[in-house]
Amino acid sequence: MRICRVDDELELRLLKYRDAERLDALKKASAGNTEAWLYRGSAEEFIRSSLERFARSQGFWAGLWFQQELAGVLGLNNVNSATRCAEIDYLLGPAYRGKGLMTRAVGALVGYAFDEIGLNRIEINPDCRNRKSCAIPERLGFQKEGVLRQKLCYGDHFGDQVIYAMLAEDWKSRPLSTLRSI
Secondary structure, eight states: OEEEEOSSSEEEEEOOGGGHHHHHHHHHHSOSSHHHHTOSSOHHHHHHHHHHHHHTTSOEEEEEEETTEEEEEEEEEEEETTTTEEEEEEEEOGGGTTSSHHHHHHHHHHHHIIIIIOOSEEEEOOBTTOHHHHHHHHHTTOEEEEEEEEEEEOSSOEEEEEEEEEEHHHHHTSOHHHHHTO
């Protein structure tokens, strides 16, 4: 199921069981600590869990398809219907980095979350040391609200996490020229 079309080259679609092999390949190709947060166990279990959460309106993971190839994944996670808040997480395969794909995809997902789901607040919380990941919410106009010290655990060491947030009213009042520059 398509979540949204980003543009002529990019599309966000719910992950399906037939995507499991591609998802495993994407995870293996992605350097760093993706094992700590993307999923443990099998890709099929991850996809099943995502589809169940989607059915309960509690979020989902979508594949980022670039020219019909799985380039990355984006998650709308920790959806709280009472407070109308959620978080966005993302992972982009190494071959697709540096092209602005994830910024465009996250922007489309933010618009979907505010316009289609009716959320009021979205957070993106990357590791402080991951400058490329931090650049995405900064480019999209998210506000930096603070740093959670040693919030992330990487086995033998800890990392700090930045809190970026966007409110629906701020997103909708952004100048259109900002949207075109993404």
